[in-house]
Amino acid sequence: MRALFRRRAVLVTLIALVSILGTALPGKSASIFDLLPDGPSTPGYLGFTFEETRPGLGQLVSTIDSNVLRKDKNDLGGMYLCASMDDPECTKGAAINAQLILPPCATATQRMCIESLALGSGTGPLEQTLLEREIAGPRTPADPVTGLPAGGGPSLWSAPTITNKAGTKSYGVSVKVMYSQFREGVGSASKRNAPISLQSMRIDVFPVEIIPGDFSPLETYSSVNPDGAATYGVRPVGGSQGIYKDPAWLDSGSYGKAADFADDTRAALTLRMGNEMTGWLYGRLKDIKVDVTPLDNKFNKITIEGAPVAAPGAYGVIKKSELKNYPAIDARVRLGSNDFGYNELVNTPGTRGLGYSPVGNFTDFAAFEPILKTMPGAKAQWLIQSGASVNGYQPQVTSQCFNDKTKLLGIVTTNALIYENGAPEFKNGTLNYKVAGLHHLADGVTLTRGTYDLAIRSETARCVYGFSDAPFQASISVVGADGQEQTIATESIREDVKREWLFLSAQNFTFSSPVIKVKLTQEKKLTQPATSGSQAAATKKVANKTISCIKGKVIRKVSGSNPKCPTGFKKR
Structure with a gap:
């Protein structure tokens, strides 16, 4: 009787290193061993992969x-x-x-x-x-x-x-x-x-x-x-x-x-x-929508809608004899093994494959990036997750407003190979989300184009920025590792009809390690005489408008009831 797998007691801290043992990668048309002269039988190599695999x-x-x-x-x-x-x-x-x-x-x-x-x-x-x-x-x-x-x-x-x-x-x-x-x-x-x-x-x-x-x-x-x-x-x-x-x-x-x-x-x-399904979700989707309807005081009906995205993995090989020439890679391999495991891995003649989870794994990716290539044949994924990643990375909380344990606060999704498993970081007045990936697709010529979607409760966004109930406007930008802002070919900012959720999307940005920045602004609320309930309701239903702003080659869209271009930009 063939056993598919056998569990072992979790006795040490979970690490991101998984042995592939010479088998083809699940769900993909390519294996790291395709990069070797004689396939898996080629001796003396180490292979490395970064990919979002399907559950076994x-x-x-x-x-x-x-x-x-x-x-x-x-x-x-x-x-x-x-x-x-x-x-x-x-x-x-x-x-x-x-x-x-x-x-x-x-x-x-x-x-x-x-x-x-x-x-x-x-x-x-x-x-x-x-x-x-x-x-x-x-x-x-x-x-x-x-x-x-x-x-x-x-x-x-x-x-x-x-x-x-x-x-x-x-x-x-x-x-x-x-x-x-x-x-x-x-x-x-x-x-x-x-x-x-x-x-x-x-x-x-x-x-x-x-x-x-x-x-x-x-x-x-x-x-x-x-x-x-x-x-x-x-x-x-x-x-x-x-x-x-x-x-x-x-x-x-x-x-x-x-x-x-x-x-x-x-x-x-x-x-x-x-109700325990709270906080932030993350995954592989684009053009997302979300709706949460209470069923009773303990349960909700949650609908998540979106289009699946293909997130190509990365793979690379290196001769064991040359590992010392790549100190950053050598250090990460050593960190993922005890001394016995490292010595056995490096000093035996066979070829081995090591897999790394992409969620939150920016340090490993940066070390291995010089030898990595994009895997061909990635399938589109419709995937949502919450909590710690499989490699043990815990979501980081950078705003007290994200500590609310009573409701679902937001969803972040992307097709980037490496991505964070929690809320964007609130820093210097912007919500920042870090991603990473290879610059080109498998052909080595075509640029890898990124997608990013953020759905955040309007009340959570107001909490983060200290806004009143008055309308606010939003802008989104992508800043590369060189500090330069990219031109985003496709961008959208919208609220749902109930004005409970704010949806922001950026598409067609490039890699290798950009940061997506969302900034919300609100004009100072003017003091107004008291209004009737119907008038107050009407005030809350102010229609949003979206304008395009340009600075050089950079185009940015701004949405709000009275949108204005950021400093240095002109209305297009």
Whole structure:
């Protein structure tokens, strides 16, 4: 029976280094080993990748586990699989982790579930898709004591007319939430009812092609590591022998192969989520819209709409014998390994691949950039995340206004290879968002063009700037690493009809490490006599206008009820 993966206890700080072990990269048409003279059999090289990979099959199942630290068990440690929060296995370790895939909503009153998926093309209307089924696999029950939701599997949806590049109208949805609980003790000292906390979330919408064959659903199983520590893994039921590529899931008699979106596709996903889904989201979208409607005092209906974007990865190779000639790269490789791991990596004759997550990883990217090339064949992604990145980078908070834990405050999305996983930095009167990427596409000639979208609650923007309820205006600019402002070919600034959200977008900027700057301004509010309720309401509905301002070759758009060009710019 083939095991897809086996978990190991989390005993050290998570790092961004992942061994690829000579296999082709999931979801991409290129591998770092394509850069070698004789492919993977070429000896004596190290390969490096930066890319936003799809979740592996082990990340697409619902599990609850109890993590035993080495210090708590004779320096052995281990991870025990729990059938539920009440399972005695969950008393063996103080740290409880739950990886849950949220199921589709089955009833009108169900919470923490997927309500609907709608798709469209271009500026045309969105059409509702039909839920075909939830994919079979491990399930975990809801826990009414702590509020932990039920865990299910990915879901398959079919569109009436929107076809993907695989020629199908099938689409998958995976909403993964990660919870943790610290019970302080083990055995009888375990505090079963200790509070849980949401650590991170990942939302994927993706086209799929259903491939028939000798496949079976996934199951979890308990096992033991060579050192005797308890662990568990995920494998196909009965050991199916089918060969799969780019799997989104395994099912009975078929598997879902991840495909690519057709050009100009838009998707809107509606979720019923708890109030714990707060703060800032980040991911891979453009032209985003968001709507939040309270369902009750604990849950909201959240709709996120946007177009998927392709974020090309980067790869590069270097001879092991030449690693010392690149001190910055050598230092990052050494940092990601202990002394034994580094020596084994560098001094053995074989070729190895090392993968780095792109989220927040500016330091690693800067070190490796001189040897990196753009990967060809990137697929478009519809991806939203929250919380810490997979490499452990925590979102940074630079304004007290971003500390509000009661509501969703904003979303930042981009196609940049390297990007931040939180709110823009508020500094010197502007909201700054840093990105990085390679200057050219895979052909080495065509410039890489960037996209950036910011959705921020209007009240949050007012809080950051200390604005009153009076209308304000906004401008957006892109400043390169050389300090020069770029010309943005496409830019938009708008508010939703309820004036609850402000949306800003910049597109077609270039790399390698620009900073996108958003500045809001407001004229001093004049003292006015008291008005009736209807007059006050009318005042709040002042229409926004957008003007174009020019300074040399730089064009900047400014939006507001009475927009004015920034200092040094003239109205176009």
